[in-house]
Amino acid sequence: MLFSQSMNAAINAQIGREFGASLQYVSIASYFDRESLPQLASHFYRQADEERDHAMRFVHFVNDAGGHVRIPAVPEPQPDFASAEEAVQLALKWEETVTRQINDLVDLALKENDHISKSFLDWFVTEQLEEVSSMDTLLNTIRRAGPLGLLFVEAYIARGNKQAAANEASA
Ligand SMILES: [Fe+2]
Numbered sequence: 001m002l003f004s005q006s007m008n009a010a011i012n013a014q015i016g017r018e019f020g021a022s023l024q025y026v027s028i029a030s031y032f033d034r035e036s037l038p039q040l041a042s043h044f045y046r047q048a049d050e051e052r053d054h055a056m057r058f059v060h061f062v063n064d065a066g067g068h069v070r071i072p073a074v075p076e077p078q079p080d081f082a083s084a085e086e087a088v089q090l091a092l093k094w095e096e097t098v099t100r101q102i103n104d105l106v107d108l109a110l111k112e113n114d115h116i117s118k119s120f121l122d123w124f125v126t127e128q129l130e131e132v133s134s135m136d137t138l139l140n141t142i143r144r145a146g147p148l149g150l151l152f153v154e155a156y157i158a159r160g161n162k163q164a165a166a167n168e169a170s171a
């Protein structure tokens with residue numbers, strides 16, 4: 001095994017939290033679907049897929065390193081939101097928490113002189129910077145638009161989605 005039992009256990013806990021984030025984002029996307037805000041909905045369905053990818057990256061890492069994947073029970077995501085702002089605020093808080101959890105994993109890797117895990121975790125450190133920053137921008141956009149301006153937010157996200165599709169096509 002290329003890492004310690006405690007690193008294996010810590011990563012298993014993170015696998016649960018990444019799946020938990022995925023379910024929470026499906027729940028947020030569904031709220032936006034109910035509110036007839038399709039761009040916000042598809043944005044969060046895409047985030048949900050990304051969180052599942054994060055969980056699977058950890059799964060493959062544990063298996064490659066000769067560890068044992070144990071997926072913990074995932075708590076029920078919050079199903080209802082009073083407003084778009086509340087839903088995105090929850091997502092931002094979630095991303096900030098995950099950033100601290102990734103930092104804790106890096107701390108553990110450093111403490112154990114575990115360069116294999118440290119190098120694997122570096123990708124997540126960079127990813128969290130991107131995720132917190134883009135969620136923060138979305139929250140500010142929603143706040144500036146106000147409850148009656150959500151259609152502006154839809155147009156704003158549609159532009160971002162078009163850009164993301166163009167980037168994918170040229171990649
Ligand atoms: Fe994630």
Ligand SMILES: [Fe+2]
Nearest residue numbers: 021051095131
């Ligand atoms: Fe995330």
